[in-house]
Amino acid sequence: MSGDARPTRFEYIAGALVILISSIGVASTVYSIGILPFDAVDLVFWLLAPLGVYTISYGLWFNRDRSFHLCWGLVMLALALSSILYPLVHPLTILGLLLLALAVLGFSAYRGRMR
Numbered sequence: 001m002s003g004d005a006r007p008t009r010f011e012y013i014a015g016a017l018v019i020l021i022s023s024i025g026v027a028s029t030v031y032s033i034g035i036l037p038f039d040a041v042d043l044v045f046w047l048l049a050p051l052g053v054y055t056i057s058y059g060l061w062f063n064r065d066r067s068f069h070l071c072w073g074l075v076m077l078a079l080a081l082s083s084i085l086y087p088l089v090h091p092l093t094i095l096g097l098l099l100l101a102l103a104v105l106g107f108s109a110y111r112g113r114m115r
Contacts, residue, residue, distance in 0.1 A: 044083035052076030067109040
């Protein structure tokens with residue numbers, strides 16, 4: 001089965017590991033040089049935002065488990081944005097937008113299965 005072009009779970013995990021290591025490296029460089037002042041809450045953003053974008057991209061690129069990857073990517077991205085934007089935007093606003101996006105995504109997946 002070496003000619004099988006379908007993605008496996010290992011491919012997602014390998015890519016996610018590369019993304020996590022890269023984001024930790026960028027965050028440590030940014031904080032050590034002094035570009036941004038260190039804030040522990042911002043670490044959630046540094047870890048989840050790139051992983052959320054990668055998960056959404058993975059879900060859009062590969063057809064397998066598309067709605068699963070899109071939903072979890074949106075959840076990770078919403079958590080990352082709420083951690084970085086909490087002084088400006090109330091976290092419940094981001095939660096509401098996340099729930100709306102998940103409802104639209106779920107409805108479109110349901111409509112796709114009905115056809």
